[in-house]
Amino acid sequence: MYPLHSAAWLEQFRSRIRTETTVRKALAYQMKQMKSVVEVPPVIPLSGGGWSHAYVCPADGTRLQTVTRVVHKCPLCQREMSGSPYDEVVIAEEHAACSNRALTAALLYAATDEIAYAEWAKQVILFYAQHYAAYDLHDIFGKSGSEAGRYGARVQNQTLSEAMWVIPLAQAFTILKCCQMWTDAEMRGIELNLFWPVIAVIERNPRGESNWQSYHNAAAAVIAEALGDRELLERALNDPHNGFHFQMEQSVGKEGFWFEGSWGYHFYTLIALIATVHSAAAFDVSLNEDRKFQLMFRIPLEAHLPDYTFPAIHDSMETDLRQHADLYEFAYAVYGLGEDTLQHSERCSLYSLLYGRDILEAEESGGKAAIQNIRVINLNKPGMLYVTIGKGASAQAALVDYGEHGGWHGHFDKLNVIYYAGGRCWLTDAGMLGYSHPLHDAWFRQTIAHNTIVVGGRSQSPSTGVLRDVKTDERDGTVRICAEVEDAYAGVRLERIITLASGLFIDECKVFCDREEDVDWVFHTPGVPVLPSSIGYEPVSSVELSDSDGYSYLKEIRRLTGLPDDPRMLEWKWNETDAGHERLQMYGIGRFSGNLAQEEWYLAESPGMAHVKRRSTLIRRVRKVRETSFVSVFRACAKGDEPLCTSSLNACRREE
Numbered sequence: 001m002y003p004l005h006s007a008a009w010l011e012q013f014r015s016r017i018r019t020e021t022t023v024r025k026a027l028a029y030q031m032k033q034m035k036s037v038v039e040v041p042p043v044i045p046l047s048g049g050g051w052s053h054a055y056v057c058p059a060d061g062t063r064l065q066t067v068t069r070v071v072h073k074c075p076l077c078q079r080e081m082s083g084s085p086y087d088e089v090v091i092a093e094e095h096a097a098c099s100n101r102a103l104t105a106a107l108l109y110a111a112t113d114e115i116a117y118a119e120w121a122k123q124v125i126l127f128y129a130q131h132y133a134a135y136d137l138h139d140i141f142g143k144s145g146s147e148a149g150r151y152g153a154r155v156q157n158q159t160l161s162e163a164m165w166v167i168p169l170a171q172a173f174t175i176l177k178c179c180q181m182w183t184d185a186e187m188r189g190i191e192l193n194l195f196w197p198v199i200a201v202i203e204r205n206p207r208g209e210s211n212w213q214s215y216h217n218a219a220a221a222v223i224a225e226a227l228g229d230r231e232l233l234e235r236a237l238n239d240p241h242n243g244f245h246f247q248m249e250q251s252v253g254k255e256g257f258w259f260e261g262s263w264g265y266h267f268y269t270l271i272a273l274i275a276t277v278h279s280a281a282a283f284d285v286s287l288n289e290d291r292k293f294q295l296m297f298r299i300p301l302e303a304h305l306p307d308y309t310f311p312a313i314h315d316s317m318e319t320d321l322r323q324h325a326d327l328y329e330f331a332y333a334v335y336g337l338g339e340d341t342l343q344h345s346e347r348c349s350l351y352s353l354l355y356g357r358d359i360l361e362a363e364e365s366g367g368k369a370a371i372q373n374i375r376v377i378n379l380n381k382p383g384m385l386y387v388t389i390g391k392g393a394s395a396q397a398a399l400v401d402y403g404e405h406g407g408w409h410g411h412f413d414k415l416n417v418i419y420y421a422g423g424r425c426w427l428t429d430a431g432m433l434g435y436s437h438p439l440h441d442a443w444f445r446q447t448i449a450h451n452t453i454v455v456g457g458r459s460q461s462p463s464t465g466v467l468r469d470v471k472t473d474e475r476d477g478t479v480r481i482c483a484e485v486e487d488a489y490a491g492v493r494l495e496r497i498i499t500l501a502s503g504l505f506i507d508e509c510k511v512f513c514d515r516e517e518d519v520d521w522v523f524h525t526p527g528v529p530v531l532p533s534s535i536g537y538e539p540v541s542s543v544e545l546s547d548s549d550g551y552s553y554l555k556e557i558r559r560l561t562g563l564p565d566d567p568r569m570l571e572w573k574w575n576e577t578d579a580g581h582e583r584l585q586m587y588g589i590g591r592f593s594g595n596l597a598q599e600e601w602y603l604a605e606s607p608g609m610a611h612v613k614r615r616s617t618l619i620r621r622v623r624k625v626r627e628t629s630f631v632s633v634f635r636a637c638a639k640g641d642e643p644l645c646t647s648s649l650n651a652c653r654r655e656e
Contacts, residue, residue, distance in 0.1 A: 001334060003282035004174045005225055010110060016356070017111055026352035027111055030104055038105060038120040042098055044127050049092025049156045051140040054085040056434035063434065066090055085436075088157075095155050095165055098124050100350075103168035106175040107353055118181050121172050126186065128155070128169065129194040137201070140436075150205040154197075159205040160212045163219035166198045167275050170222040177226070195223045199232070206242050209251050209259065209407065211269045213242050218272040221279040233283055236276065244276055248292045253381025256295025261382035261406040263300070264316035267324045270296055274330050288334050297331040300324075301338065303377045303386045305425065306395040311418045312431030313384070313401060315409035317609065326351040333357045374472050374479060382406060385467060387479050389500050396421045396500055396636075402483035405462040412460040413450035414485045415496045419505050421636035424574060426525050426584045427451050431609040439553070443607050446550030447522075453494050453509055454520040457546025460488035468495075476501070491515060499652075505634040506652050513626045520545070521620040521630040524606060527572030527584050529616050536561040537603065545602065545619065554604040554617065565597040566590045567649055572616060573639070583641070587633040588620065589649050598622055599630075 002009035016023045055064050057074035064072040064086065072086040073079070102124040109117035132154060138144040139152030153162035173190060176182060182190075199220060207213040220236035221244075223229075237244045251259045258266040273296070277287040287293065300321055304310055310319040325345030328338030333355040347356060377386040383403005389396045399418035404410070419427035430449035433440040443449055447459040454460075465485030472479050478501040486493045491514035499506040511519050531537075537558035542551045567589045574582040590596035602619040622628045633652050635644060 001278065001281050001288060003225060003279065004171060005178050005228075005282055007178065010178050013110060020356060020358050022347050022352055022356035022358050026348050026350075026356055027108070029348035030350065030353060031108060031112075034101065034104055034108060034117070037101055038116045042101075042120060042124050042127065043094075044098050044124065045091045045094055046131065046134070047091060048088075048135045048138050048154055049095050049161070050085045050088025051157055051436065052089055052092060052161070053434040054140075054436040055089040056437050057081075058437070061433035061437040061439050066093075069094075092156055092161065096161075099165050099168040099172075102172040103175075104350060106172035107350070109181070110175050110179055111353075118176060118179070121176060122181065122186075125169055125173055125176075125190060125194070129190045132194050132197055153201050159202045159207075160215055162198060163202055163212075163215040163272075166195075166219050167215075167222050167272075170195065170219070170226045171275070174222070174226045191227055195227060199223060206239075208241055209247070211258070211260065211265050211272070214244075214247055214251075214269050214272040214276075217242070217244050217247070218275040218279075221276040225279040225282040228282075230283055233280060233285070237280065237285065237287075244273075244280075244287065247273075248290055252292040252296060253379055254292075254295075255377070255379050255381075256292060256297075256299035257303070257379040257382055257384070258296070259381050259404065259407065260314060260409040261384060261401070261404070262314040262316035262409050263310035263319040265314075265409060266296070266300070267319070267327065270327055274327070294335055294337075297328065297335065297337050299377075299379070301341070302375070303379065305397050305420050306388060306391070307420075307423065309425070311399060311425060312429045312609065313399070313413075313416070313418070314406045314411050315432045315435075317431055329355040329357075332359075373477060374474055376470060376472060376479065378467065378470070379403075383465065383467070385470065385481060385483070387481065387500060389477055389479060393423055394503075396503065396505065398481075398498060398500060398505065400467075400481055400483055400496065400498060402465040402467050402485065402496075404464050410462065411445045411450065412447045412462070412488075413452055414460055414463050414465050414488045415483060415494055415509070416450040416452045417496070417498065417507070418451070419634060421503070421505070421584075421634075422582060424579075424582065424584075424636065426527060426572075426634070426636060427523055428526055428608075428615065430524070430607070430615075433609070439607065443550045443553045448520075448546075448550040448554070449524070449606065451523045453496075453511060454522060454546075454549075455489045455492050455494075455511065455513065456517045457520070457548065457551060458489075459549040461490075463488040465494075478502075489513075492517070503635065504652065507632045507634070508629055510629045511625075511627065516624040516626055518621060518623050519625060519628055521632075522617065523586070523632075524615040524617050525572050525584060526608070526615055527574055528576060529603060530571045530573055530583070531603075534562055540602070545621070553607055555606070555614070557602055557604040560601040560603060563601060568596065568601070569643060570603075570618065581639040583637050583639055585635045585637060585643065586618070587635075587644060587649060587652075589631050589633060589652065596631075598625075 062076040070082045102121040105117040105121040135154035136144045137148045139148045151158045156162045202216050217236040224233035280287045304321050308321045312318045322344050325341045326349035328341045329351040331337040375388040385400045387398045397420040401416040430444045447454045467483050469482040481498045484495040493512045495510040497508045540557050542554050567587050569587045572584045573580045600621045604617045605614045606617040608615045
């Protein structure tokens with residue numbers, strides 16, 4: 001991998017255009033996208049940008065759509081709004097677009113020698129060099145100038161987004177420098193008036209173990225390449241509390257998963273790390289040989305659900321592996337990883353242009369290792385266990401979140417579970433909203449929003465559990481998992497035992513307290529409840545369950561009446577339209593020494609992300625106990641399927 005500043009990179013880049021169909025396709029696409037852009041001078045705002053997480057509807061938290069620079073619309077409730085903080089977010093997006101387009105234009109000039117591309121990119125970079133000092137230092141808290149905190153920045157409003165903005169600019173500068181498109185005076189002015197002032201802003205805010213610091217390091221690395229400054233690169237790589245090597249050692253688990261326990265942030269951080277690795281090559285430092293960096297590309301290929309998605313855990317949306325195929329242009333070029341992911345993508349991105357390689361027919365048809373009937377992936381750093389049994393439409397999958405809290409992006413959700421069966425994710429996580437929306441902290445991070453145990457109507461503390469045992473049996477296709485946590489609540493131990501067997505998901509939660517407490521077992525599904533006429537219900541207020549920690553966001557709470565003592569069964573359909581025949585059955589069963597008759601069952605609706613709107617929630621409560629257990633059996637089936645018989649449920653009891 002040649003660095004961008006080198007003649008060897010330019011020669012290889014142009015050679016790939018001649019020989020690689022993928023690169024020619026990406027080049028044609030990017031030229032089409034940029035045609036109208038370079039026909040007019042860049043229009044760059046003279047004011048700094050706002051916080052992207054503020055660009056949400058204040059009513060429902062949905063991400064807004066930009067109608068004009070000053071008109072913003074919620075796609076859910078159709079409300080239009082303008083003014084601060086929305087206008088500033090659009091300005092931030094315009095700054096980001098100028099930076100990214102400058103890099104695209106520089107690459108297109110390197111590919112075609114068409115001067116319009118180089119001139120457009122130069123105008124952008126020279127504008128920022130001329131005006132950077134005039135942008136007020138400002139932060140997301142509304143402070144500016146000398147009052148702005150260490151998080152604040154100039155063009156953007158936090159050091160993270162300032163780093164994101166400058167990375168493509170510095171890469172564009174380096175490419176144009178390689179193509180000898182700068183005068184000495186221009187380069188000196190950009191160095192003194194843009195790059196070093198940006199570094200000064202970013203270095204005010206060392207962030208340690210964080211995705212922020214990965215972007216800070218990347219900004220320093222690409223500027224180091226641009227300026228040929230080895231000392232700056234050394235700081236980006238070797239700072240003992242912040243550098244690239246610290247991040248790889250401290251922030252990445254041995255399987256390659258990013259410590260925050262969020263797939264969204266895993267891929268997001270990889271973008272910064274790729275930039276750092278590429279720029280380090282300018283100083284003959286081969287960071288691509290770092291084993292954990294390589295594993296960061298490998299682990300998503302192994303730990304996705306059967307439909308190639310990742311659940312919305314911690315601060316993450318539901319994520320599709322194929323949406324991040326552009327990162328695998330780099331991984332395939334350097335490591336030969338991600339072939340299948342690339343084959344399901346358009347391959348027209350800037351990464352396709354920078355790194356793309358054609359996938360040879362021999363590689364496509366070559367023998368591949370057979371997929372195991374049982375896959376168990378234990379992500380030790382964040383403490384998440386992924387299990388998949390079977391393939392195709394009959395596949396089952398489960399996730400147990402047992403480990404580290406996840407830092408600032410962690411949720412109070414220890415022993416949370418996700419369950420996938422029949423091509424659907426039936427037990428889901430709440431996910432997230434924009435961080436500026438009060439509902440994100442008030443609901444989405446609270447324990448009641450997750451599929452786990454709540455004690456005393458209060459959310460868990462930041463905690464770390466342990467995985468006690470995993471047993472697999474390939475002969476009969478079963479997996480048994482045991483995890484526990486002792487510091488989620490003072491004086492309380494929680495234990496969860498999960499068994500996947502014969503198309504069933506068997507779940508036992510045990511709770512041991514040193515005092516009497518109310519204990520809630522909670523699960524959420526996007527399914528719609530189907531209540532038999534034999535069950536009655538009584539409306540109740542949320543304060544009857546708890547007056548704190550998210551319970552007030554439960555709506556249409558109903559206490560179910562007329563339930564049998566043992567077993568109990570409820571059913572959900574996937575939706576009201578195209579998949580109403582798909583069902584999830586949940587059986588509550590008592591252990592032989594159990595207390596099912598003591599349980600109160602409550603059905604409610606709870607907030608979800610914008611595309612989910614609301615989820616159906618079941619709460620099973622036992623009041624004033626020191627010790628209790630909840631045993632549940634989940635089954636994905638079709639409308640009209642016979643319920644599980646007594647002998648099948650008795651077999652599930654014996655599993656426990």
